[in-house]
Amino acid sequence: MADFEVSEEIVKNLKNIDLDCRSLVDVTDIFDKFKSDLKQEHSTRIFKSSLFDLFNSTSALEVNCPNLDSSLIVAESGSLYNTSLSTDALKMLFDLSSSNETSFVLFDYIMRSFNNWIKDNGSLCTNLISIKYIEEILSEYTTTLKIKTTFNSGDWIVDDLLRFFILSLLFIIKILSLNCTLNDYIREEEDIRFDSLGLNFMSEHTFQQDIKDKYRSCIDKLEFLPLKSLCNFTYCLADFLTTNMTTNSFENEVVLLEPLVDAFETLQHHRKDASDYIGTAKIPTNLKTTLPQRTYANGFPLKKITKLPINNYGILENIIEIFKSSNHLLSKENSLLGYQLTEQIYYIFTDQFQYYYDDRKLDNSTGKINALNKIFFLTRFVNADMSAINNVKIMKHITEDIKSVLFINEETEQILLSDDQLMQGPMALELQSLYQVYTEALLSNLRNQCQHRQSFSKQLLYWDSAQANIAQFEDPYSVDLASNLDKFPAISLWIYHQKLNSMAEFLLRGFSLSIYSEWEYFAIYWNAYNITSENVSLLGQFLNYNQLLLQRYETQNLNKNLKKKHKDASKRQRIKERNHGYIEQLSKKIHNLQLKIRETEIISLLCFSQVFRYVQLLVKSENKDKVLKFLKEDSSSYMYEVRFKAFESIGSPQLQKNSIGSVILSFIKDKKVDDYLHSALTKLKKLQLDLDSKYNQVPKKKDYWLRINNTIDHFLNVYLEENEESFVYTGAPDFFKIDFEVDAEKNRHEFFPTILKNSI
Incomplete structure (x- = not known):
């Protein structure tokens, strides 16, 4: 081996290291002591230092893990998407015959990506920010705090219209994030996700001041109607939200709803005409990239870019309908x-x-x-x-x-x-x-x-x-x-x-x-019946009270009674007018209460019907003794206590939370189950509401009670059928099954699924 000469500088550094080591403390004995102490402690005891944070410490496991460490995200292999291409140049990439079709497909793809985010609490990064055009706008803003002025394509459709189209969507996201209610009514982790981005990246700008007029001018220049309708809708949506959700607008009436509704209807019409080439267009796979996840959602694991549905505008239709119904x-x-x-x-x-x-x-x-x-x-x-x-x-x-x-x-x-x-x-x-x-x-x-x-x-x-x-x-x-x-x-x-x-x-x-498990149905419906029956009784007291007061004031207002009590004509007139006002108020209250009693009694009888339908099928089961034994087990009692835990401290009304098996047994011994069920369904048929005359002013209430009416009709068709088939016990009280038809969510009420006999 060849000799080599050690420099004076290296020697000097080695001496410094030696000196530093002399000042260090040997902690070996300390760890040995800790080790011996641990051996003397209970083996199942958990030790935790106040300096130890489990959440932060486990994040170390993400390092260098390709599925968890988003810092490992790199640009995909292959050529990157070129945002500087004009619509004419993009025709070949999209495999379409005209630049108009290409431009609409590109804009529509971005809009569908927005819809995918807003529809079901999707990831903002993977749906929207992953689009190369949007990534470039955000990247330039985070660097300069300025809005990108062009994509350098030389085509105003891309450089101006597309840019304003994207910015309008970003301003919508911004205004939503700024007004997102975080007091347990709307939760980011459950209802709408901004991926903890703190989306204030447009805080230096506003839709009205920076792009509104310019965007409007670009839209007016368009002649291709499908694209014009799409851009006009995003313009109207951004204008509607940013105008009505600013601090100085809260005291004023909601404005700009009609233009938004009209814009969406026009978009729906023109998008149908474009359905052929939307379905055949070949969207470049590199239009979206996972790279923005590293910059804008670094705290989240890597997510794949999902394939967009061809038409997900139903969520926008629903949003517009709720605006209309709640305005x-x-x-x-x-x-x-x-x-x-x-x-x-x-x-x-x-x-x-x-x-x-x-x-x-x-x-x-x-x-x-x-x-x-x-x-x-x-x-x-x-x-x-x-x-x-x-x-x-x-x-x-x-x-x-x-x-x-x-x-x-x-x-x-x-x-x-x-x-x-x-x-x-x-x-x-x-x-x-x-x-x-x-x-x-x-x-x-x-x-x-x-x-x-x-x-x-x-x-x-x-x-x-x-x-x-x-x-x-x-x-x-x-x-x-x-x-x-x-x-x-x-x-x-x-x-x-x-x-x-x-x-x-x-x-x-x-x-x-x-x-709920199927074996819990009886307990839930039985107690719901008791609660609603108590409510019917209470509302009856209210009705009686108001009727007695009405009778009092009508009696007081009789001329002969007024003359006996008050000699002054002017005083009699004042009292008569006051009592007349009371009579009008009481008449309205009585009408409200009569409707409330009817509605509450219907719910009560539906619960009652479900209770005796359960018992009816149990009676016909060959294994009812095994079912009753199961219901008396500790496991079932424990589950009932869980279901009714919210009622623990409530003294009135008293509910039967346990001994459900005993209640069922008493009904079985009564041998009048079919009669009770038939009587309840007969009463329900008589109580069915005349929806058209009572609920026209509240359409959603009409829908609610229409589903109740359909449920009653369905119960009458199913529950009164006579069938003596027996049932096979499979180890749990699944002697019945629930009817989940494809259209059940539209036709029958969600509180009262139909209980059918189990033929398994």
């Missing part, structure tokens, strides 16, 4: 109050939960309320400090809600509407709790259906607490209601009514989510 709720001039408002919000925003009637049949999610609609509605609907709903104080809504079913005197109404009473009166804490639960219950209708049902667990406790607290301020009334009309405890009983509604909704929503 009147945002009207300042004709603002709805109390029950009118809560009812319409309930039916509009929860009606489309029925599209999830059976997840096994779910092939798309265009039916559900989109997060875009919910963000828009919440932004416009609720004050930033949650003190008012559509510019009306929340206590005003509560008061009107109570007054829709109960007559309350002026003193009680003044207490409810007084800001002083709410802040520092003797009932301040009680009124504040009522204020909070009412707001929570109203806005929870805007959640996704899983969060909507889950929110009841918290609401039920609040309703129960509010009822108990406010009942302390109201005198108990005797059995003789006619003699104690002035002592009727209106507010606490109205809260009880709201609690009963929430309890029944909580149980029945579980069927639409398919969360």
Whole structure:
């Protein structure tokens, strides 16, 4: 081996290292001590240092893992997509015959990518930002904070129109991200994903100031109608959202909805004409790239670019329809109050939960309320400090809600509407709790259906607490209601009514989510029946109270009675006018209550029918003893306790949560199951609602009760059939099966799946 000479500098560095090592501490003994201490501890004990963060520490496992470490993403092999090509040059890539067709297919592909993101909480990076044109715009902005001025293609369709088209979509995303409600009503991880990008990359610019007029000019120059209609729609959507969702617009009426609706209808018409070449066009695979995931979503694993459907504009149609159906709720001039408002919000925003009637049949999610609609509605609907709903104080809504079913005197109404009473009166804490639960219950209708049902667990406790607290301020009334009309405890009983509604909704929503095992059906429907029956009884008290008051004021208004009591003619006239106002109010309340009682009784009887359909099939089963034994096991009791955990602290009404097997056995011994079922279905047939005359003003409510009517008709056709076939026991109480027809989500109600005999 050849000799070599060590330089003086190397020698000097080695000496420095030696000196540094002398100052270090040998920790070997410390670790040995820790090791010996651990041996003396219990073997199953978990040790955790306050300095140890499991979430951050496990991220080390992602390093150099190609599926988890997004920093490993590199440009795909092969040629990169060239954004500087004109539409004429792109014809060959897309294998189309004209530049007009090519330009429309390119714009349509970008729009479908946007739809794919907004449709079902898809990834923003893989759907939209992965497009090369969009990546370049964002890359230049993050570097210079300036909007890209051209793609250098020499073609104004690409350099100007396409650029403005993309920017309009980016401004839509920006305005949604800035107004996304993060207070548990809309969740980024569940409802709409921005991939934690903090999409403020256009914070230096606005749609109105930077591109609106220029984009409009480009659209007006277009002669190819399909492309013109597509660009006009994105223009109208961006203009509608950015105009109505800015801070200074919240006090004004919603504008620009009609142009948006017209633009979408025109787009739908022209897109049908373009369907032939949309389907045959060859979209270059390198138009989208996974590379932006490294820059804009580095905290997420690598995701593949998914293939786009040929037509996913159904989500846009749904978004437009919800804008149309909910726009009147945002009207300042004709603002709805109390029950009118809560009812319409309930039916509009929860009606489309029925599209999830059976997840096994779910092939798309265009039916559900989109997060875009919910963000828009919440932004416009609720004050930033949650003190008012559509510019009306929340206590005003509560008061009107109570007054829709109960007559309350002026003193009680003044207490409810007084800001002083709410802040520092003797009932301040009680009124504040009522204020909070009412707001929570109203806005929870805007959640996704899983969060909507889950929110009841918290609401039920609040309703129960509010009822108990406010009942302390109201005198108990005797059995003789006619003699104690002035002592009727209106507010606490109205809260009880709201609690009963929430309890029944909580149980029945579980069927639409398919969360119950078949052996749990009896317990759920049996308790739902008891709750709704209690509600029918309570509403009957309200009706009786209002009818007695109506009778009182009608009697007082008789001329002979007024003359006996008051000699002054002017005083008699004032009293007569006041009583006439009371009579009108009471007549409306009585009408509302009669309809409410009818609706609640229908739900109650449907639950009753499901209960006895269950028992009917069980009676005909050869293994009913084994089924009853299964229902008495600890496992089933435990599951019932889980299902009714939200009711644990609720004292009224009393529910039968356990001993379900004993209840079923008592019905079997009664031997009148078929009679009970037949009687319930007969009553349901008589109670079916005349939808056309009652629900025309609330179309979504009409749809809801149409599904109820169809369910009743279906039950009459199926449940009354006589069939003596026996059933085979397979180890669990699956002696029946659920009817999930392909069109069931449209025709029958999601709370009441048809229970069929199991022939397996």
